[in-house]
Amino acid sequence: MATPHISAAPGDFADVVLMPGDPLRARHISERFLEEARGVTSVRNMYGFTGTYRGRRVSVMGHGMGIPSLSIYATELIQTYGARVLIRVGSCGALHRNVKLRDVIVATGAGTDSKVNRMRLLDHDFPAVPDFTLARRAMEAAEKRGRAVRAGPVFSSDLFYHPQAALNETLARMGILAVEMEVAGLYGIAAETGARALALLTVSDHIITGEKLTPQERQTSFDEMIELALDVALAEPVPTPAG
Numbered sequence: 287m288a289t290p291h292i293s294a295a296p297g298d299f300a301d302v303v304l305m306p307g308d309p310l311r312a313r314h315i316s317e318r319f320l321e322e323a324r325g326v327t328s329v330r331n332m333y334g335f336t337g338t339y340r341g342r343r344v345s346v347m348g349h350g351m352g353i354p355s356l357s358i359y360a361t362e363l364i365q366t367y368g369a370r371v372l373i374r375v376g377s378c379g380a381l382h383r384n385v386k387l388r389d390v391i392v393a394t395g396a397g398t399d400s401k402v403n404r405m406r407l408l409d410h411d412f413p414a415v416p417d418f419t420l421a422r423r424a425m426e427a428a429e430k431r432g433r434a435v436r437a438g439p440v441f442s443s444d445l446f447y448h449p450q451a452a453l454n455e456t457l458a459r460m461g462i463l464a465v466e467m468e469v470a471g472l473y474g475i476a477a478e479t480g481a482r483a484l485a486l487l488t489v490s491d492h493i494i495t496g497e498k499l500t501p502q503e504r505q506t507s508f509d510e511m512i513e514l515a516l517d518v519a520l521a522e523p524v525p526t527p528a529g
């Protein structure tokens with residue numbers, strides 16, 4: 287029962303899946319945090335792994351860059367493999383001076399220049415928000431670990447290299463904390479399918495100051511965010527066999 291993009295067998299994925307854009311970040315998460323992890327898919331090198339974290343079954347899989355790529359993997363994980371909770375663990379570019387490199391953001395909403403959610407909602411605006419329980423859990427987990435996180439809206443753009451010169455400044459004025467490329471699509475898919483979603487983001491570069499992490503750092507140095515995502519996963523009740 288493989289899909290065009292995932293070669294796993296039925297039952298190979300857990301109900302909770304952590305999803306970075308970068309498949310090598312997925313591999314890092316699996317190697318660093320999961321016990322008894324095994325690879326369950328690698329079609330197009332979009333790696334997926336399933337293991338346990340403190341005894342709870344958890345999967346991690348890359349979703350690629352941009353809403354179209356994320357949409358394929360998230361939809362197939364939910365519809366074919368029974369995923370119920372998707373937690374994006376991504377990177378983003380900060381739009382405010384007081385948001386610093388490596389800050390972790392809980393994305394409590396996402397605007398977008400993508401049309402995908404309008405396609406879902408008769409061309410009207412869709413409130414792209416996370417599952418409230420998951421978001422609250424992330425905030426509580428941060429507090430418990432003594433970590434400062436930011437909660438606020440982000441902007442998911444179809445274009446990494448954007449032609450609208452005034453966009454970033456306008457987003458900042460509207461209180462948007464950071465830009466990235468998938469959260470609005472993820473929240474739209476969750477609403478459409480009845481799955482639940484949350485996005486945590488680490489600031490990998492700064493739009494105002496020009497500071498940047500290296501690609502290697504974006505791959506392997508987001509452990510503080512990953513720990514919070516795993517705290518959220520760990521608190522998710524394990525589904526009973528009846529569903």
Ligand SMILES: O=P(O)(O)O[C@H]1O[C@H](CO)[C@@H](O)[C@H]1O
Nearest residue numbers: 306307308351376377466467
């Ligand atoms: O680091 P990831 O999780 O891929 O997230 C961000 O990085 C990519 C762009 O470099 C986009 O996918 C964007 O959303």
Ligand SMILES: O=c1cc[nH]c(=O)[nH]1
Nearest residue numbers: 377378379465466467
């Ligand atoms: O999509 C992204 C990710 C990181 N930084 C950006 O500016 N955009």
